[in-house]
Amino acid sequence: MESSSNGGHGNTTLYIVGAILLAVATAIIGPAVLGESVRPAVEVLDVGGEIFLRLLQMVVVPLVMASVMSGILGLGDVRKLGRPGAYAVSYYLCTTVLAVVTGLIVVNIVNPGRGIDPVLVEDARQEGEQTLAHVADRRQGRRIEWHNVTGDRAAAAGSSKNAAVPEEGVWSVRVAIDQVGEADTAAEARVLWSHDGDVFEEAPDGLFKAGLEPGVYTTSPVVPIPEGAEFVRLDFTPQDGGERSVVEAYLVAGAPSIGDIFKNLVLMLFTNNLLASMVEINLLPLIVFSIAFGAMLTTLGPRADTISELVLSINDALMSFILLLMRLAPLGIFCLVAARFAHAQLDGQFLTLLKTQAWYMTSVLVGLGIHALVTLPLLLWFFTRRNPWTYLRQMSQAVLTAFSTASSTATLPVTMECAETKAGVSRRSTEFVLPLGATINMDGTALYEAAAAIFIAQAYALVDPAFVLTFDKQVVIAVTATLAAIGAAGIPEAGLVTMLIVLNAVGLPLELIGLILPIDWLLDRFRTAVNTFGDSVGAAIVDKGFPPDNGAAAA
Template identity: 50%
Template structure:
């Protein structure tokens, strides 16, 4: 039978069976290719739907977190609890005054035993017995106070609740941060290797650097314009103005009634404590200097607070902080020394590009030296040909695996982001700092938010439209998950894995541009930070000018000083690491450049954590726009 089949095939050859079979084979192959195409498109559509759902869940988690942080504290620590706490605090105050009187009597009796004219032995024994009896009374007072403290309602349980919630957020933040260093190294190397020739990086690299500097300068310009138009520092109520308002009888001294004129009824006892602590001469009234709290103890406490805060945020030893900023040193003579100059800033920026230990740089998340090494190393690999194919493939596969890890981790983002936001906002609200702080510095907060809004929704979208001729707000919507994560984590570096995933999967930016531009941008492209520092420096200058007006130390905010602030803010922003609240450290450099007192940073310290979230989101979107613009400059040949 096989022979017959073979014969039939040979006989049919003259009748050109091949053209007849060809059309039959094409319909068979077309469904396969169509099914593959449909499968790919279905997969992409599924990923797109998943991304949209995830973004909606993140938005909902942030709204729920803020709502919870505002609602739960008043429920757990009610007005009735506050009233009871104030009642107990008043009892404790009375006991403390009685105990202080007894301790004073004990001190007098002890002094009587030390006089040159010693009392008789019987009298001395009687004094010692009285002292012992009074010491027992003091112990009783302390026991009563301790018992009352245990009974006293407080917001500690509410704070503990939000601290516990924050553990989940910290786990999520650490998981993101854990990916940053390996992802940066793998993505930068993969991007260079994907070009095939490191020389192709020349034009994109130049465009990226020009974009970074241009947008940072534009951000500083926006910040300077907004803060000068609104002038929040000029409406800031100084201690002198506050003192004059409270001094109802104009005797240049505040008694307790005047001091407590506008104090909440549940804070009367605490304000009484503040009154007597400030009354250093114990005359029952506060002079302006005492009202301001300008005594040696307060200045020392403020200095320690600032040094401690900067040390925690920068990771530097406190002694190094005091050496960099001599104004914060304990020794008074050090206050006259000069702080870091512009030359120091330039040299530090150059040294940031290199490290003597790559592993130490990785451990400290110093991305710039890692990026430089990755570019050079991957560029070298492109010249070695087939000898390094295995290593090239390993780097590419590592990058793919890490991005898959990011997408897996983002499934937990709604929970992690809820914990992060609820914890930070909830603690602030439970301690009574959130609403109170906003009411005190509302004009400054509004100024910064307006500036960031102009840059985020105006300047950056305009640049995107000029270079891409596409709808920038559609691009912003595709990057929304990264922006929300940036707001929640307040860290450009921690958000970097999410930014890279959104840019490639949602916004359609090429992987080569994302791999090169975003890691570098997360390190040195700090538009929001530059805008914030310029606005904050002018705000502090406006406040200081009002305080020193008419004094020998009067501060004049000239155009030249504004230009110095603009230049220094630009350089300091580039030098700011992508870590939470690093802008607070570089702010000191900006203030020092124009001779503003560093202790005035305390004016914005209470709202820095909140504004840091908005400027981090601005930084992240600036990085994404940069990647999209630089994408146009790559050579496809």
């Protein structure tokens, strides 16, 4: 099977490698030599890369639905999917756990947060607050704010502001007091909550005092609102002395809980609008529907022959389209990588970030490297006796495309084409295992989030010596990162929200996510490449669990 696929495509991998290297070199040298004058050219590259990415995404939904249905039709009986399905889910869960453990071990050895500048931690906190506000707006649609409760002490003593707490989500209150002029007595803000709006109780850690010196004082961490609270109130007492003090407070959405993750994990299997799931490229409910529809077709006998042939023909046509699209891959990948790296270089981020966060990047990349080049190859060899390095070479186009696009879903068509035509994985396995893996298998993401959480904890300990990263907290990080990586795919801003879940689980300030945001775009490419390779290894391993091919699913 492999030999028949190489005609005309044997050099594609080399072209892609060359395109990536040329793109990085262009992105670094161009802005350094030409400065801002190169920005129009970067915008043109950005458009070219976006076109290639959209062409890949365009084919994802019809390919997933047609391929899963084709796989069921090839089995002839959906009950034959039981054992391979169990193998696939078990494999994905086990490799995610192994990835998280690897990340924790590496980051504890390297200890990247130990030497970070405390000033950088405070700067990152401010950037993280802006990001949290953006996530809150995306998840809940709004923030509820109080503003400018101010005045002299006699006039404003006991002044208060009330707000209703939304029914959905976990909420906290953030308070900021701007002290203008030096005060004799600090201004105070007290957060209270109520079930009925009449009787209010003080929230845990609800009293917040500003300082005497001029400046802005902000609650850190935020003040949590007890579950079930329907109203909150802010009582404000201005300072004595000084010019004035101004308070600003607002409700902010917290990270989802583990319960939210389990709920989402179940609900994301189903959809009330199939077309909406297609538009959002929400693959898991589409896979469930395709399995059910394909299974139904196998029960109709000759009456379903026409639609069955149509499904198989659509699947073959889409795979041919992907082969055609791969001829454009080197050019599209060059545009994608050059545009993103050039933007970072023009903004003064790229080389600066490599210097300031070198140890953190080293921790993540070493962890991802161990998982991709040691753990996954060992699993592949143990279960299939395949040569792991030959298999990696066969899947190299998919891995490089994943690095370029930073999207497992967008890379899925290329992954399926490489696994079937180059690596010789059966169509039955690629058509079922790979779409499922692109949705729930996030080895690289889980490893990254575990390592990032430890890095943030190490850095936070520098500014708050009271925080101690104990072994039990690391266990909580491992469990939470595993569940979040699997179960948060249906949440808006999923990659960011899953990181917030991990931080929230061990009591780290959520705004410290600003420490990892500047370099996230680069590390995202590496972890996506690991996710894609992990999916393909799973397809090869699970392939052994399918019953012998009776010829119904001939490629």
